[in-house]
Amino acid sequence: MAICKATGWQRHSAHAFLSGLRNAGYVLERRADPATGKDAVYCITAEPEAVE
DSSP states (O other), X not given: OHHHHHHOOOHHHHHHHHHHHXXXXXXXXXXXXXXXXXXXXXXXXXXXXXXX
């Protein structure tokens, strides 16, 4: 995972970070890496809605 290389995190830490984003209400879309077609790229496609 590129996030592991960029941050020095282990895979389980990167997965926990992504899960935390999902739990916070962000919408993540998993896509194939355009460069390789193999590795996953996660894109934030929507922010959480504000609770009034």
